[in-house]
Structure formats: structure tokens, C-alpha cells
Amino acid sequence: MNYKVNLAEKFALLHRPYEPGIVGYLNDYKLQIVKVTGPFVWHKHDETDDFFLVIEGRLTIQLRDRNVELQKGELFVVPRGVEHCPTAAEEALVLLIEPRDTRNTGDAGGELTTEPIEL
């Protein structure tokens, strides 16, 4: 990535909820953006933590024992192995960082499993 990334411009290229778009890389990590609307799927990543930063809107990260409520400018790292399910009542714009080989639905798989698109 030799150019800067304007997140607002990149978010405008995403048209479906939960469609992950890659905006760059940091070593062996992918820098992804996603528009969150409604519930995702309960899943976990046994091999990695999972970074969420809210760029716009409000995001709820449901954990089995509590909800983490994030608004713009707030971040949360889901520890590896911890089940979580992101959801948002209205569209939230989120920056995600995780290793390149991380599957979006983790151990759950299913119909929301998808490869990120390169933005």
C-alpha cells in the first residue's frame, strides 16, 4: 500500500452489509472495513484476537456474558477463543484488523462466510 486511505471514500464502495473490504495490509494483517447492519453470526477465532474500531455509528459486540456497546471513536479487541456476535440497529462503519488468513465467520462458517474484496 503506497497510498493513503481515506476511510469514508472506501466505505462508499461497499454496498452490502457484512461485505468485508480490504483497504491495506500491516505485515501479515489485513486492514478491513465493513458496514454492519443487523446481527452477524456467533463465532470465535481460536487463533487470533479480533480488533474493532467504530468509524461511524454504533456497534454492539455481543459476548456470551455481556454486550460491549461501541460508538464512534471507540475500539474493542475480542480475545482469541471468545465467542462474539456483532450487531447494529442502524448502519455502523467499522475498521477491523486481523491476520490475513482469518475467516470472517471464524469457526461458525455458514452462508455469511465470504472472502474480502480488495478496495
Place this chain on the structure above:
Amino acid sequence: MNYKVNLAEKFALLHRPYEPGIVGYLNDYKLQIVKVTGPFVWHKHDETDDFFLVIEGRLTIQLRDRNVELQKGELFVVPRGVEHCPTAAEEALVLLIEPRDTRNTGDAGGELTTEPIEL
């Protein structure tokens, strides 16, 4: 890190330019915030890329062949081995992500070298 991080609250705890504060970890990476005012020092990290996201203000990342001008909501990853010198005419609030063992001044060392504080 079991709690969410509100970046604005964490930035309020930093009182000196270029004093890095750790707000969390992502696997073996540290999530750092820094207030940038004026020029840092030219340096490079031969072993890692370097992630910069502007949370507030404007940041210039000087490279040897050009300047990368970032404003709020813009990010840039300095590739490993590339000399760079961040600077800001007015205070910029920046999120930095790099491996835990990365020295802030890279290969340059000198008086600006410091360990991050845990916020």
C-alpha cells in the same frame, strides 16, 4: 484488554508530544496513541510496517521522496525499511499499531526514544 477503549478519553491522559500511550493489544501488536506536534525524528523500522490512523487533526508523514498528508479518517502504512518522519503544524491525534517490541524511534534512537506508558 477486557474493556472497550474510548480514544478521546485516552488522548486526554497524554500530556506531552510524542509520548506514546498503549491502549490495548492485538496478539503481539500494541495499540498506541500519540499526540503529534512538530517534527519527530527521521527513522525506519527494518523489521515491520508502521500503521498510522489520524483520529483528529492533520498529520504529515514525510518520506524521502514525498510527503503523505493525512487528515482525520485517513490512514497510511509506512512499509518496513522506509525512512519516515511524522510532523504536524498543529496537534494531531494519531492511532499507531506496530509489534510490541518496536522502538518508537526505530533505527535512529536518540533523545526522543521512549517506552510507551500503559493507559
